[in-house]
Amino acid sequence: MNSYGELKADMETIQQRMVEAMKNERANALKEIKCFCKEFGFTAGMLKGSLAEGRNKK
Incomplete structure (x- = not known):
């Protein structure tokens, strides 16, 4: 049987x-x-509803 540390x-x-x-x-x-x-x-516009939102621009 294996010890806790090994597991x-x-x-x-x-x-x-x-x-x-x-x-x-x-x-x-x-x-x-x-x-x-x-x-x-396919273009980004076609996939717009399926894509995650982009990163916030600073």
């Missing part, structure tokens, strides 16, 4: 791997969306 270390490692996996999947999804926009001629 906690495993959990931290898994959480770090999850963060990296999320970053990779997000980057791949963005690339795919950009390809679809080019292929089908």
Whole structure:
């Protein structure tokens, strides 16, 4: 049986791997969306209601 410390270390490692996996999947999804926009001629105006709001300009 694993000790609490070993399980906690495993959990931290898994959480770090999850963060990296999320970053990779997000980057791949963005690339795919950009390809679809080019292929089908989507513009920002067409997607306006579907997109998150942009960053606040200072």
